[in-house]
Amino acid sequence: MRIAEDPSCPECGEMETSFHFIAECPMYAMVRWELQGKDSFSVEDLANLSIGDILRFTKETGRFQGACCWDTSKPVSQHGE
Numbered sequence: 001m002r003i004a005e006d007p008s009c010p011e012c013g014e015m016e017t018s019f020h021f022i023a024e025c026p027m028y029a030m031v032r033w034e035l036q037g038k039d040s041f042s043v044e045d046l047a048n049l050s051i052g053d054i055l056r057f058t059k060e061t062g063r064f065q066g067a068c069c070w071d072t073s074k075p076v077s078q079h080g081e
Contacts, residue, residue: 009021009025009027011025011026011027011028012025012026012027019043019046021063022041022046022049022054022057023040023041023042023043023045023046024040024041027061028057028061028063031057031060031061032057034060035053035056035057035060036049036053
């Protein structure tokens with residue numbers, strides 16, 4: 001299933017993949033740093049992220065704001081709370 005017509009990242013022009021968005025795109029390096037203390041992630045780093053971590057990252061980037069059904073006025077709960 002194709003979600004976007006253009007397969008390139010709208011922020012940096014690289015091939016858009018889930019891995020690129022979460023782990024590599026330079027546009028979101030500061031968000032990765034603020035949430036996990038790293039500006040890029042390895043495959044192993046991604047394997048250690050919780051769903052909450054990924055949701056927080058996605059919310060903080062603002063990349064899909066208005067495109068999803070979650071209530072962005074409420075914080076994403078921390079893992080284990």
